Amino acid sequence: MKTIIPVGPYHPLQEEPELFKLFCDGETVVDIEWETGYNHRGIEKINESKTFEQIFFVVERICGICSTSHPFAYANAVEEIANVNVPDRAKYIRCIIGELERLHSHLLWVGLAGHFIGYNTVFMWAWKYREPVLDLFEIITGNRNSYAMFKIGGVRRDITAQQIPAIRKILNALKPKADLLFGAVLDDPVIHMRTKGIGILTKQDVIDYCAVGPTARASGLAIDIRKDDPYAAYGMLDWKVITAQEGDVFAKAAVRFLEIYESIKIIEQSLAAIEKLPEGDISAIVKNIPVGMGCGRAEAPRGEVFHFVKSDGSNSPVRHKIRAPSYVNVATFKKSCVGQSISDATLALAAVDPCYCCTERMAFAYDAYTKKKIMDGNDLIRHSQKRTEELKRKL
Amino acid sequence: MDTNFQLPSSDFPQIKKTLGFKEHCFKKSLWLYHFGGASCNNCDIEILDCLTPRYDVERFGMLLIGSVRHADVLLVNGSINTKCRDRLLEIYKQAPRPIVVVAIGACGCTGGIFAEGNTFAGPVDKIIPVDVYIPGCPPKPEAILAGIVNFLNKK
Incomplete structure (x- = not known):
């Protein structure tokens, strides 16, 4: 029955x-x-009645956790239409915000996964260690969520020389805490028994279902938009795509853990690059958006975000299509x-x-x-x- | 223990008042039920954030629970669309009385940025009676705590 x-x-x-x-x-x-x-909130339809600049505030609120990835992909799409050269400093600041988001999103997931298997201590720890990341957001952007950092041609706020030591201090304090948390999680025999061999996706399944992000990377498919189609400053930085072969829940967790360290690496390199660039050069001037179509892609913590924008030369788009990673x-x-x-x-x-x-x-x-x-x-x-x-x- | 210790009356005016039935119900620990409408998740994670070590809402006796049938407070966030409108009404019907309804975030209070959407079914107070409004996009955990504590002190 x-x-x-x-x-x-x-x-x-x-x-x-x-x-x-x-x-x-x-x-x-x-x-x-x-x-x-x-x-369903009808976001694509709302966007048709907004101007190109206003749409950033709407796409940011598609998802509170990926509130950088959506503006990131949207900016890429519009900049493709208008053919804008984004200043290097803005590119690095975009990467820093994008990677900070990955840090907080993965820590959030580790906590929730801990709660589901009955380890509420993991939930409390992970969320406690996530707070300093939100503090970093507050230092850089002025808000804990929904950062409003992106604009066409660059970013809205600069990271000043005074802020950089504070950011480094919080990041350095985060590393031993992450080591402690992941050491505790990966050493626990019960977690191994609960997560190994559960929910296995083979590489072929992942290809068949078009899965993206850590779900695909845990099954041995090295798919990452940051490497495959480098945007912003990712092409100029040294980091690697994390993959695992097993495809079970444990592998998905391990991929996310290791990605946290990669993200910290990217942020540190970006901070070093920013120090060498002149302060204040954070945005290119964009006068109008010409007729045309543009696609923008960005790697959100959950996978590839895809935005398509069609412009008819007026100040709002004719069509805005969004595909989020969870959909696949x-x-x-x-x-x-x-x-x-x-x-x-x-x-x-x-x-x-x-x-x-x-x-x-x-x-x-x-x-x-x-x-x-x-x-x-x-x-x-x-x-x-x-x-x-x-x-x-x-x- | 010092037996002469007294609570500062300004912080707890509800203690001084004569307790009616409704006040009596909210005197002790509050159990919260969280309804996320068509929201962007920001308010949801800020509500969860209230439970975690930095804010630790449990020190006020508040507990997030899984069923509205045991709840004293119904937290509603996000804009309400035509599909989740009936579900919100259903949940409100199932809730025991008295229940405090708290609308959290710009979307919960007014519809916010999604009020122009074609599926928008009205802000929360057009559907069920709301007692507390906590604005912000998203409101910080401190604001959520302050909103509920202020409401209790007013009672």
């Missing part, structure tokens, strides 16, 4: 609304269906969740780090169609946490 377990749309497992239906035979998930639309990554659940037990399926769902406000946007235990309550999100997390307890006792 098949049981349907709805996860969502308003459910504590995810902060965002999205409906997943897990079709289960006993403990095993045999099929999965998902429904989106709870977070969510489809891989069909491969990673089917065949798993229910308690592992929640973890496999979380491993992709789905971001629905990007895709468009999960949470009470209640089926919208049959109006029947079967199992709610708390039960699912509790189920997952119980399994960790069992494994702990076995050890």
Whole structure:
């Protein structure tokens, strides 16, 4: 007999609304269906009535976690139409903001993943160590989220010489904390048992489902827009693409951990480069946006963000198309969740780090169609946490 | 322990007042339920941030819980679109009374930048009665805490 377990749309497992239906035979998930639309805000349509400069504030609010990646991709698209030469200093500042975002996003994910397997200490630690990164944002941009740093042709605020030592101090303090956290997580035998061999995606699956970002890189596919199609200053910096071969939840976590160190490396190099460049040269003057079409891509913490902008020569775009990374990554659940037990399926769902406000946007235990309550999100997390307890006792 | 110790009355005026039924309900620890509408996630992560060590909302006895049936406070953030409007009403119906509804963020209070959207179904106060408004895009965790604590002191 098949049981349907709805996860969502308003459910504590995810902060965002999205409906997943897990079709289960006993403990095993045999099929999965998902429904989106709870977070549809009509952004592409809103953008058609805004000017090119105003759109930055809208695309920044597509997703609060990727609030640099979307303006980044949009700026790339518009600058392609207008053929703008962005000053080097602005390019490096863009990279610093982009990598700081990756730092806070990956730490956020580590915390949430810890919560799902019943390690609330990991959740508290990771979020505690994320706070200094938000302080850095406050120093540089003036805001903890939604930074409003981007404009066509450059950035809005400069990083002054006085700020650089403060930024370095916080970054240096972050490294031993990250070592401590990851040492604790990677040494724990229960975490190994809970995450290894769970939600495996093979390299072929990843190619078939067009997955991007850490989801693809954990399966051995070295896909990273920062290397494949270098934008801003990424081509001028020395860093490497992190990949793993296993494709399970553990590999996805490991890829994200290692990417944190790469991001710190990129920020340090960018800071060194900024010191040599003249202060104040942060923006090119753009007078008008000519007729034309432009594509912009940027590597968000979750994968490739794609923006397409079509201009007719007026001051607002005729068409603005956005594709977010979770939109393609969510489809891989069909491969990673089917065949798993229910308690592992929640973890496999979380491993992709789905971001629905990007895709468009999960949470009470209640089926919208049959109006029947079967199992709610708390039960699912509790189920997952119980399994960790069992494994702990076995050890 | 010093037995002469007294709480400063200005900080806790609610203690001095005679407690009615509603005040009695909110006297002790508050359980919060979080409803994220069609939001951009910024307010959601700032609400979660309140739980973590730096802000630590649990020292006020507040706890984020998974079901609205156990909640004293319903936190709503994000603009409400036509699809999640009915779900918000359903959740409000399921909530025990009395319930405090807190609209968080520019989108929760007015619709914000998404009020022009073609799927926008009105700000939160057009759909359910709202007691506390916390503006900001996103409001800082301090602002969220201050909003709820101020409301309780006013009661």
